[in-house]
Amino acid sequence: MSRNLHDHILQIASGLFYSHGIKATGIDAIVKASGIAKMSLYKYFPSKDDLVLAYLHKSAEKMQNMLLVGLAARQCTPRQKLLLIFEIFAELIASPEFRGCPFFNATAECADASSPIQQASTAFYESFCTQLTVLAEQAGAQEPAELARQLTLLITGALVSGQLQSNSHAMRSAYNAAEVLINCSVDNNR
Known part of the structure; x- marks a missing residue:
């Protein structure tokens, strides 16, 4: 119980x-x-902070699961998976329940960089960028960590834009920019 x-x-x-x-x-x-x-x-x-940290931990698990399920749903190459992540986030933004990224929202409300809430948000995006780095390595990117940082910036920017302007098609624009970056970084045969 x-x-x-x-x-x-x-x-x-x-x-x-x-x-x-x-x-x-x-x-x-x-x-x-x-x-x-x-x-x-x-x-x-x-404390309330303990509850907020549990909420952020739950949000991280939910986002990780969303990505894992979305990526597992289709058979595709690591290069294609890098782009598929944008499609998964586009579905999230299109959801009527979308109120922005819980980590951005928490960070905006808690400006103290040393707070556990800020640290939990930072840790999530560091982990996400690491996942993209692994996919970029598997795809054969020339500089996988740099490509992952660039893709993370595109995704986070599109998430903020999607929160500010519904139906902004921000993730579609981010997808198109990501495709250019990936094409420049990854051998097209992979």
Whole structure:
């Protein structure tokens, strides 16, 4: 039962953090929405920061799973996978529930670079860039780490644009730019 209550609290808090913002969502709102006692919340999450970090960890798992499932759904080369990632993110942006990247949103609300919240957001994007580096290496990129950084910039920029302007087709434009970068960096026979 305790794991279910933990997960229930985290699910409710995650939805509120994502839709209303971290600072705008107080503990009382989470307690009310989850239908639990405040002491129960504090039993599993001793502070709001602990709950926010759990939310970011859950968001990281969700995004990683989205990418893994999306990439596994099609048989394609590493070069094609680099572009497929843009299509996966385009689907995310097109979702009516899309309210931006949870890591960007958290970073914008917590400007202290030394905070665990900032560090969790940074860690997610470092991990994502590392995944792109591995794919770029597998694709035969001349400078895989540089290509991965460039692709990460395109994706993050398109995510922000997609948050600011719905139907902006930002990820399509990022895809087109990525294709040029990949063609310049990767042997077309791979």
